[in-house]
Amino acid sequence: MSVTYLDAIRSAQEKALRDDPRVFIYGQDVGRFGGAFKATKNLAEKFPGRVMDSPISEDAMVGMAVGAAMEGMRPIVEMQFADFSTVGLNQMLNHAATTFWRTGKPCPMVLRLPSGGTPGSGPFHSQSMEAIYSHYPGIVVMTPATVEDAYTMLLEAIELPDPVVFCEHKLLYYHLKSEALPESAVPAFRARVVRAGRDITCVTYSAMVHEAVAAAEELAEEGYEVEVVDLRTVKPLDTDTVLASVARTGRLLAVGESWPWGGASAEVVARVASEGFELLDAPPKRLNAKDTPIPYHPNLWAAHRPTAVRIAAGLREVLRY
Amino acid sequence: MAIRVAGALESKPKKGVVDPIESLGRTILRARVLEDKLGNLYRAGRIVGGVYLGKGQEALSGAGGLALRKGDIFAPLIRDMAGRLGFGEPMVDALRAYLGSRLGPMKGRDGNIHRGDLTRGILPMISHLGAMLSTVAGVLVAKRMKGEKGRVGLTCAGDGATSTGSFHEGLNLAAVERLPLVVVVADNGYAYSTSRDRQFACEDLVDRAKGYGVEGHGVDGTDPMACWRVLHHAVERAREGAGPQLVVGKLLRLCGHGEHDDGSYVEKKMKSSERGRDCLKVMEEGMKKRGQEKEWQGWREEAQREVEEAVAKVSAEPVPDPFEEDWRATQSAGMAEVMVAS
Incomplete structure (x- = not known):
């Protein structure tokens, strides 16, 4: 079942x-x-x-x-x-x-x-x-x-x-x-490392976690190990888990399905930049939806939101720096 | 439809029965004397923030607060000092909010008319008009689910608040659920400076009751005993299961929107109309006719002593200290995020 x-x-x-x-x-x-x-x-x-x-x-x-x-x-x-x-x-x-x-x-x-x-x-x-x-x-x-x-x-x-x-x-x-309903839970308000990696951290949440994992699999074929962090709860934001991951990888891409002006991905980048600047080997990057209302037609919608392909491109960009 | 209780002030109360005249008379006097003092304190620079008074609205407001019992819910708006006192809010709590004492129910985190005390059933209003209707409805739904019977919720609004979507949504929701909610609208002629003809196009707000499927009651808000009778009737109708009650009192705000405002936009013809009567003067005249002038004067002097004592007490109380404040907006364990930007 x-x-x-x-x-x-x-x-x-x-x-x-x-x-x-x-x-x-x-x-x-x-x-x-x-x-x-x-x-x-x-x-x-x-x-x-x-x-x-x-x-x-x-x-x-x-x-x-x-x-x-x-x-x-x-x-x-x-x-x-x-x-x-x-x-x-x-x-x-x-x-x-x-x-x-x-x-x-x-x-x-x-x-x-x-x-x-x-x-x-x-x-x-x-x-x-x-x-x-x-x-x-x-x-x-x-x-x-x-x-x-x-x-x-x-x-x-x-x-x-x-x-x-x-x-x-x-x-x-x-x-x-x-398979079944869970019998235990991740502690409240803690982010979760979905997939461990040493080269770059991808912080995201909600449906974008699955796009990020798909992008990480694509990059694994190219020899990069992407660490995917699922925030789970965006407020309060588990800065400690994010910083610990960036300390391991030195690079950050924050991804959100919502619009680019402000928001959870901006908060993640701001916190890492101000509290973990010396952990970074490259400028942190953000990836969000386009700054327009959300389109109706599936062709436009698929191009409006971040997808595994766009996330993979974003990860490569930070990795190349 | 204005209900008048002509002659009510001439008859003597029966023994062993709560004397509405004394009860309402004392309440509206306490409110007026306290608000006069607040105005003076404002002009003396003693008040933290603004001062919003309910002069001219004491009878309607006070009758509402007095019609409730312990265990009921009261959600006042900004001109309901009389209703608050009538329902049992201690005078010192009002002064604590205005003078910024940390001992008040809001501890300096909120003030003046936004004060409330959930332990006493007084909901602290938010500034967004009409918002309290659905909130009181929610309290009443919860009481119904818990099997608490015979409780009434009463909330106040002005003619301006009736224009909001919140007012409509809240009253409609309460009507659908047939909740014991009493909504008292003080149609006081102006919403800040905007006259009622720029606020709505219907002749009388009480006519809307039928559209919502609730019982409506119009009352001359300057006539204290009419207010007493209509509010008691409406509260009892709600208590006995007749669903929401819409009470609309016609009166005039006898002050500015706040003490910063001289209300110069109020038209002369409004001031000289029946609406413009001062409910305290109406009551005082009635007391004179009954030969109770001395009692009225005695109640006034008692109110003055109470106000002076409360001001002295609260003036000596400590003010909020930012270093002792915990600066947490949520109660959840582990939620104390340190916001670096602050």
């Missing part, structure tokens, strides 16, 4: 609903319909009254979760697409994120964002929002890349006393598979 990335997300929610009476799910079409991507399939039937359809009101959905969290519940809000969470940004950035700081009382809630590009999805169903949420203090931002992380990190997110933005990648939903 195999488990997909989406199964892992559904199973984690089911486990949380079973184990913790404070957990409930709120979102558009998440009830009997089971959600646009079926991440809540059968949960409404199994947990009556705890998997609730919301109106199309992203601002109020997040606001409702803030209130419920203040009252001791552990709400999970599903945004139908990460892109639509812009409508709920105010409640997340100004309310959920400031509550602990302002009041000393926790605001434990999870905002699930079906994120990232898929062919044919276009400008409003493809976005990666981690940069915006990470910029604001008071929020944990998770970007799982594997079936195992999708499961264990979502359970972690639900248990944390803080608001968590859980960026789950739509491209991985159905295609990424594992």
Whole structure:
């Protein structure tokens, strides 16, 4: 029996609903319909009254979760697409994120964002929002890349006393598979070395981890050993694991699927440049999507986002220096 | 539809029953005396940040706070000193927020009207208007899930806040869930300097209740006993399961948006209209008619003593210290990232 990335997300929610009476799910079409991507399939039937359809009101959905969290519940809000969470940004950035700081009382809630590009999805169903949420203090931002992380990190997110933005990648939903649900987890907030190497470090997260691994395999044929680091959680950022890897390799390429202005890959380069300058044998480089809205046609989309081919080219460029 | 309780002030209260006149009278006097003091402290340069007063809105606000019970939820907006005092917020907490004491519920991390105390059921507002509707709705959903019965949430808004998407989304959500939420709109004529005819095109905001599928109540916000009656009725309707209640009080803000603003844009005809009446003067007149002038004066003097004592107490309290602040925005273990740039 195999488990997909989406199964892992559904199973984690089911486990949380079973184990913790404070957990409930709120979102558009998440009830009997089971959600646009079926991440809540059968949960409404199994947990009556705890998997609730919301109106199309992203601002109020997040606001409702803030209130419920203040009252001791552990709400999970599903945004139908990460892109639509812009409508709920105010409640997340100004309310959920400031509550602990302002009041000393926790605001434990999870905002699930079906994120990232898929062919044919276009400008409003493809976005990666981690940069915006990470910029604001008071929020944990998770970007799982594997079936195992999708499961264990979502359970972690639900248990944390803080608001968590859980960026789950739509491209991985159905295609990424594992043998079974994991029985252990990588420690919270730690990055993971996916593939060890001595020549260059490629730091990335979410679906780009798989592109980076493919690029590393391509470079292995050319005799280069690429170390791939999966950040797993972009906020807080595990600077220690990144610096330790750069200390081994002396070179860095940071990759993100989101836009190039700022964001997680920029933060990685900034930290390595300022805290690990003397570890570097070459200028660190970044690779992101192009600075345009995300295109609709698969031909354009494939050229817009970083791919294994572009990552391999980026790695070679840093290696040649 | 303005509900008036003409003559209510002329009748004597029955023995053993809470006297609404004393309860509301004392509350609105405490709010007014405290706010007059805050204005003076602002002009004396003693206040950290801005001062936003609720002069003219005390009756509507205070009646809302007094209609609630312990265990209910109150989410005030910026002109709800009377509601806060009526619901039981200690006067010193208001002064701590304004004078910057570290002993206040926000410890100097936030101040003035953004104060709240979740342990008392007072939600600290964020500045983004309309945001508290869905938040109170969330608290009420949580209470329902926990099986806590008979709780009501009340939140306040102005006519300006009704223009936000948040207000609409929040009230609609509460109506769909049929929550015991009371939304009190102080239609005070102006949102900062923008008059209501630039804010919305409907004749009366209470007419919107039908569109949301909630019960609506209009009230003359300058008439204290009408406010008392309507707010108690609305809160009881919510408590008995009749779903959200929209209360719209017509009145005028008798001060600027904040103390930095002289409100010179308020039209004369608004000031001289029925809206422009001062609810405290209306109450004082009624007390005179009942021959209770001395009691009113006594309540005022008590309020003045309470305010002076609270100011003296809070003035001697320590201020926040950046070296003792832990500078952490999250509670999660291991989350203390050292941000080099800072």
